[in-house]
Amino acid sequence: NAGVTQTPKFQVLKTGQSMTLQCAQDMNHEYMSWYRQDPGMGLRLIHYSVGAGITDQGEVPNGYNVSRSTTEDFPLRLLSAAPSQTSVYFCASRTVAAEAFFGQGTRLTVV
Amino acid sequence: RKEVEQDPGPFNVPEGATVAFNCTYSNSASQSFFWYRQDCRKEPKLLMSVYSSGNEDGRFTAQLNRASQYISLLIRDSKLSDSATYLCVEFTGNQFYFGTGTSLTVIP
Numbered sequence: 001n002a003g004v005t006q007t008p009k010f011q012v013l014k015t016g017q018s019m020t021l022q023c024a025q026d027m028n029h030e031y032m033s034w035y036r037q038d039p040g041m042g043l044r045l046i047h048y049s050v051g052a053g054i055t056d057q058g059e060v061p062n063g064y065n066v067s068r069s070t071t072e073d074f075p076l077r078l079l080s081a082a083p084s085q086t087s088v089y090f091c092a093s094r095t096v097a098a099e100a101f102f103g104q105g106t107r108l109t110v111v
Numbered sequence: 112r113k114e115v116e117q118d119p120g121p122f123n124v125p126e127g128a129t130v131a132f133n134c135t136y137s138n139s140a141s142q143s144f145f146w147y148r149q150d151c152r153k154e155p156k157l158l159m160s161v162y163s164s165g166n167e168d169g170r171f172t173a174q175l176n177r178a179s180q181y182i183s184l185l186i187r188d189s190k191l192s193d194s195a196t197y198l199c200v201e202f203t204g205n206q207f208y209f210g211t212g213t214s215l216t217v218i219p
Contacts, residue, residue, distance in 0.1 A: 033207075040211060041211065042115075042209045042211040042212065045206060050205075058206075099145075099157045100157070102154035102155050103154060105152075105153075
């Protein structure tokens, strides 16, 4: 059972570079979200989607873009990486008010 | 405004001990609450939902106190494998809000 699959698991970027974090789920969930987790801050919502073609901003959206062209995929794009974006990124999917399933996370370092 | 507050710990307890974590929330209209477990460098996973009447799952008991706006997690007969970070989660406005987590280490 794949669940939520995130790639890559680790990434080092130079300041100013762009990249896309991939997220795919095979549970046919409507809701997908991207979080970042920093020490002492807990998980903070970056962007979310309630279905294909619909996305919205979360608590910390600046510097990130998302799209949802299919139910399965929800990529997160870093437009111009900054050291402040060094973090662990988690993708999650769920149905309306049920358990959120998380991917294994991407550890991103921006130097 | 922080939605969910947790004591970060760490809690260091001997095997077999009983340990309790509390979590406060600020939105009195919040609909649902959960406890998630996160092992070091891993993704969070659902431990249990929290129901208004309280609920138990083996050694774990979750309670919700709406009047005082807190939820709790009680772990009885702690095992070494219980060592992890426990995240309190509030579901409101169709979003999940996560606490910063409480770190538990169970010592042999």
